[in-house]
C-alpha cells in the first residue's frame with residue numbers, strides 16, 4: 224500500500240517511522256518531510272503541508288491508499304473533506320470536527336454543553352464587554368481602574384501556532400492582553416474573538432485517543448514541556464520534551480479521567496452530525512489528586528497528535544499504529560479493537576512496561592531568532608532503546624544541517640521511567656551542532 228504523511232516535523236518523522244515498521248509494508252511519501260524522513264520515505268519537498276490543492280493532485284496521481292495528516296492547519300482548512308470527496312482515505316478529522324482545535328470558542332461551548340468539566344469562561348469580540356465582565360466579576364465600581372492581583376487566562380480563539388494564550392496574574396495584564404488581541408490584531412483574525420477564563424491550579428497532563436465516531440482507543444497519558452528552559456522557565460515553544468506513561472497516574476486513574484472527557488464529547492459530535500475521526504488530543508489540568516477523577520478539567524483539544532508527544536507514544540505501543548489509522552479511516556476501529564482483544568482504556572496492554580522520554584535539541588536563540596544551516600555531527604547510534612526523530616533538519620550537499628529551531632529530537636526507551644530518562648540523556652549529550660541546547664530536566668523531577 225502507499226501512504227502519504229503530510230507535514231515536516233518530529234511528529235511526522237515519528238508517524239513515518241511507525242509506518243515503516245508496519246507489517247502492511249507500505250511505500251511511504253512525506254510532503255514535504257525533513258532530513259530524517261528521507262530514511263524511511265520519499266520526500267515530496269515541493270509540496271507544502273498547507274498546499275491542499277497540490278496534496279490532492281499528488282494523492283490522486285500516485286494512487287495513495289491512506290493520507291495521514293500531521294499538523295492542524297490543513298485539517299482546519301478542510302483537507303480531510305477534500306480527500307473524502309475525491310474518494311481517498313484519510314486519517315484526520317473533517318473541517319467541522321477539526322473546529323475543536325480551530326476555534327477555542329467553539330470547543331469551550333461544546334465542552335460546556337457536553338457537561339465536560341472545564342474552567343469557567345466567557346467569549347468576547349469587544350474590549351468594552353470584556354472590561355465590563357471583569358469589573359462585575361471583581362466587584363470594581365464603574366470608573367475605578369481595573370487593577371488588582373487575580374489570575375485569569377486570555378486566549379485567542381483561532382489558530383495561533385501555540386502562541387495565542389496569555390496567563391495573567393494581574394487584572395491590568397488581562398485587559399492589556401485582551402486589547403492586544405481584539406484591538407491591535409496581535410494574532411490577526413485568530414484574535415478577533417477571545418476567551419477569558421478562570422485560572423486553574425494543578426498538574427497538566429495530555430490524553431490522546433484514536434477516535435472513530437463514538438469508539439475510541441486511549442493512548443497512555445503523557446506530559447510535555449513547552450517552556451524553553453529548565454524548571455519550566457522562559458518563553459513557550461513548540462515543545463522541548465515529553466514523556467509517557469506517567470508514574471503518578473494508574474491505568475484506573477486514566478480510565479476514570481478519560482470516561483469524563485471522551486464519551487460525552489464524541490457523543491456530542493455524533494449528535495451534531497459531524498462525527499469525529501482521527502486522533503483527538505485532550506489537554507487537561509488535574510486540579511485535585513484526592514478525587515477519583517483527579518479533579519480533571521479540559522484546557523483545550525487538539526485535532527492531531529501532539530509534537531513531541533507523538534515521539535514518545537508511537538514508539539511505546541506494541542500494536543501497529545498504521546493498522547489502527549487505516550481502521551479509523553475505514554470506520555472499523557471497533558472491529559479492530561474486538562479482533563485485537565482491546566477495550567477503550569487498555570493502554571497498559573498496548574505498552575507493556577515500556578516507558579519513553581523525548582528531549583529536543585534546539586538551536587540557540589529558539590524560539591526567538593536563531594541561525595539555520597548548522598552542520599549536525601555526532602549523531603548517537605540508534606538501537607531498540609534510542610531513536611532519533613528529526614524535527615528541523617535538511618540534507619544539503621549530502622550533509623545533515625539544521626533547518627529549524629527545534630532540530631533533532633531523541634527518544635529514549637526503557638522498562639522504567641528512570642531508565643528511559645538515563646538513556647535519552649546519555650544519547651542527546653552526544654549531539655553536536657553550533658549553539659545546540661536542550662533542557663536537562665525532562666522527566667527528571669519525576670523520580
Ligand SMILES: Nc1ncnc2c1ncn2[C@@H]1O[C@H](COP(=O)(O)OP(=O)(O)O)[C@@H](O)[C@H]1O
Nearest residue numbers: 342376385386387388420421422423506522523
Ligand atoms: N485555565 C487555565 N489555567 C491555567 N493555565 C492554563 C489555562 N489555560 C491554559 N493554560 C496554560 O496555557 C497553556 C496553553 O493553553 P492551551 O489552551 O493549551 O492553548 P494552546 O496550546 O493552543 O496554546 C496550557 O498548556 C497551560 O499551561
Ligand SMILES: [Mg+2]
Nearest residue numbers: 385506522523
Ligand atoms: Mg496546548
